[in-house]
Amino acid sequence: MIAKDLISDVVPVLRETDTGIQALNWMEIFRVSHLPIVKGDEFLGLISDTDIYDLNKAEEPIGDQKLSLFSPYVNENYHIYDVIEIVSRLKLTVIPVLADEKTYVGLITLNDLMQYIERIFSVREPGGIIVIELNSVDYSLSEISRIVESNDSKILSLYVKSSADSRKIELTIKVNRTNLTSIIQTFLRYDYNIKTTYVREDDMKDFMEERYNSFMRFLNI
Template sequence: MLAKELISEVVPSLKTSDSGLDALNWMEVFRVSHLPIVNNRAFLGLISDVDIYDFNKAEEALGNHALSYARPFVFEHQHIFDVIELASRLKLTVVPVVDKEENYLGLITQSDLLQTFAGLIAAHTEGGIIELELMPRDYSLAEIARIVEDADAKILSLYVSQPVDADKLCIAIKLNRIDVGPVLNAFDRYDYSVKATYVGDNAYDDTVKKNYDALMRYLNM
């Protein structure tokens, strides 16, 4: 999934001649805290609501405002993981997208990013989750996949994390089946350490779905 495929067709950009009040009004409409400033196709920077409040002259043109974020952006060909990294690191509610000449193409909203990522990790698909804990030298994706498939299951998504100051990796595996017993037995036979399991039932799945839907409604208000 590339950045250019995530560009919003709804949220507008601003011009230097727009006022801080104009920017705040658009931010409120689209429930974001940042908007890009663009003249013609030139991406000039990203302004936040905090920038406008700190300047304390909201009626002034945006060209007179100082920007906390000079020119944060991703190129159109960058992967969604790069978009997530930038949004997370800078705590952005929108991520500008540019072409190779750094001409502005559009932006990606936080809510669109969340919905797309949820699809990538199969968040909406029914299935159990197994978390393994192992040393980095023992990690083999090929072996983990073989063990899971030999237990008559498929990996829908998998991600690896390493907590700060921890020696071991945490491997979270989303499976295509709720009954994870055969897979757990298989990992036990190969001496894998299972840190936790999360097995959905109807009540649990309904709660998760309701919470997710409520979050989506809030982000899209």
């Protein structure tokens, strides 16, 4: 998925003849705090609701005012991950999409981006979540996939969280089943550290009872 596939066909752009009041009205309607200003097909910059309030001339055309415009953008061929990084880092509600350094193609809204993120992480797909903590050198996607698939399950999404001051990583896995008991057992058998899970209460109860019974059988040997 690249930037040009994420472009909104709803949110308008601002022209130099539009007033600050018009801009604020559109921002309220489309629930954004930023809008691009475009001249022809040339991207001039991004204006925020704060910029307009600071001018104290909301009734005048934007082009007649002295603006120090912020000019963040993404190229139309940027991958969605790059788009997410820029929007997150700059705390934007929209990001302009350009074909080259100046040519405006469209914009991506934060709301639309969140919907695509839901698809990437299979948020709405039924399933369970397992969070594993391990040393980064021990991370093997092939082994983790094999463990999940050996329990007649599939990985729907996977997210790795790392820290610059630690050699450990946190691995969040979503699988296509809500009963995680057998998958958890297999991970533990391979000495993986299960940090937390999100499963139905009755499934976890069965898992804990099984672990307890195994321990009691061990003591009786």
